[in-house]
Amino acid sequence: GSGVVAATPEQGDVEYLAPISIGGQTMNMDFDSGSSDLWVFNTQLSTASQTGHTNFDPAKSSTFKLIQGASFSISYGDGSGAAGTVGTDTVNIGGATVTSQAIELATAVSSSFVSDTQSNGLVGLAYSKLNTVKPTQQKTFFDNAKSTLAMPVFTADLRQAAVGAYTFGAIDSTRFNGSLTWAAVNTTNGFWQFSSTKFQVGRGSTMNIAGGQAIADTGTTLMLANAAVVNAYYSQVTGAVNNQTVGGVTFPCNAQLPDLAVDVGGTYMATVRGDDINFAPVDAASTTCFGGLQAISSNLQIYGDIMFKSQFVAFNGGNNTIGMAPH
Numbered sequence: 001g002s003g004v005v006a007a008t009p010e011q012g013d014v015e016y017l018a019p020i021s022i023g024g025q026t027m028n029m030d031f032d033s034g035s036s037d038l039w040v041f042n043t044q045l046s047t048a049s050q051t052g053h054t055n056f057d058p059a060k061s062s063t064f065k066l067i068q069g070a071s072f073s074i075s076y077g078d079g080s081g082a083a084g085t086v087g088t089d090t091v092n093i094g095g096a097t098v099t100s101q102a103i104e105l106a107t108a109v110s111s112s113f114v115s116d117t118q119s120n121g122l123v124g125l126a127y128s129k130l131n132t133v134k135p136t137q138q139k140t141f142f143d144n145a146k147s148t149l150a151m152p153v154f155t156a157d158l159r160q161a162a163v164g165a166y167t168f169g170a171i172d173s174t175r176f177n178g179s180l181t182w183a184a185v186n187t188t189n190g191f192w193q194f195s196s197t198k199f200q201v202g203r204g205s206t207m208n209i210a211g212g213q214a215i216a217d218t219g220t221t222l223m224l225a226n227a228a229v230v231n232a233y234y235s236q237v238t239g240a241v242n243n244q245t246v247g248g249v250t251f252p253c254n255a256q257l258p259d260l261a262v263d264v265g266g267t268y269m270a271t272v273r274g275d276d277i278n279f280a281p282v283d284a285a286s287t288t289c290f291g292g293l294q295a296i297s298s299n300l301q302i303y304g305d306i307m308f309k310s311q312f313v314a315f316n317g318g319n320n321t322i323g324m325a326p327h
């Protein structure tokens, strides 16, 4: 079969939420192609942490089973984290169903999750080797579903301030322009990782970053690229400054932002629209805006939602490739 769910942006496109059913209980979740744990807000959490959230209640699911002695503990690149116990239950995402999916029940979550009341947990969609459950590592929903899906793929159609979709088991060609270009994925680190060594700012010359690598990460809001690329990009933006106070590059909100093309696996140049790189105002008068493209010091670049707004992405778990097309 296949499954399709709406991907709805939170205010400011900070993250994209989609509904899943766990033992018949519907939870709006943050789908994250950069991690591999499915964890939920639930009735085991302190009442303070539960406040404002939809909390999964294992006692109300006739199909929930605890995995005795299992636990999880995960921390993310933004410093947030969660930890708790583990069970299994039936998970249905838009019609795609897994009967014995590991459900990680948080008993502790960091403050940024508590305050983000629209999100009730994460659905990890990276490779299962990154799953944190101990003593027995568990599989992701996609890994479990793959063999029963019409095609071993899932896709992300994320849009600027508009509802898109996550699809499992099918590629809906009405969601992108032209045809997908596919690139090899390096699965060594458990991410949807590919080489990314060439960059083009606007119509300028192409610059090369030797050994550049990147991951496609729906759970990261921004696009984090090599500092030399970021500097070259913003050197083309009048008034762009590295503003330590707000924590990154800002520019006048009416600045003309060039497109940025980034290499995907040496086979494709993914164009990110300049308009999608204008992320959000930092002041009430919307005079100064924060860049959606920011620098990362590690040589593993993180192409997050800013890229997904310009590129439709297909993740092929059958042959470990990633497909992209403009949308």
Ligand SMILES: Cc1cc(CN)n(C)n1
Binding pocket: 032, 033, 034, 035, 076, 077, 078, 080, 217, 218, 219, 220
């Ligand atoms: C909660 C969360 C997920 C991710 C990306 N994998 N980040 C940076 N934070």
